[in-house]
Amino acid sequence: MDRKPALASILFCRHGQTVSNLGGWLAGSLDVPMTEAGRAEARAAGQACPVRPTTIYASPLQRAMETAEIISSIAGGRIVPVPGLAERHWGELEGQALPKDILRDSVPGGESLSAFTARVAAAMDGLPPAEDGLPPLVVAHAGTWHALRQWFGYPAAEGLLPPNCRLMKMEYQGLLPALP
Secondary structure, eight states, X not given: OEEOOSOSEEXXXXXXXXXXXXXXXXXXXXXXXXXXXHHHHHHHHHHHOSSOOSEEEEOSSHHHHHHHHHHHHHHOOEEEEOGGGSOOOOGGGTTSBOOSOTTOSOOTTSOOHHHHHHXXXXXXXXXXXXXXXXXXXXXXXXXXXXXXHHHHTOOOXXXXXXXXXXXXXXXXXXXXXXXX
């Protein structure tokens, strides 16, 4: 059975630079702060936003919420925290060096990739389409971006991380396989 998402497109923005980005370690579900450079990136993203978003859906983790707040202060948009958009819980790997196999399914003491992807998909499936027809802005994490790629029908991007605070349009790519 195939499905079509309610949201045909979104603008996606990964949070601004964090202390974990600088240190090269995996934050995952840890609530790490942004750096001053990350705040400057968020301001630049707000200024570069091609539309005035009506709604900004954000992961509730500090780095995503702060990015959303900075963008909203410049480009507008009501911020709605969406717990299902939070980064994957990496268990024992959190606070360690970034793993080379970022799309592996299981991690010790953490959330499986399939469970994480299903969580993000369920969160997106629960979001209403925009009343004004504009794509909403989603502010989240690199892992969330990987899950959204699957949700929209893009191929997997092993080893690829989206840049911090770069606005990217993501669009529905055709019929998607039903999720378990």
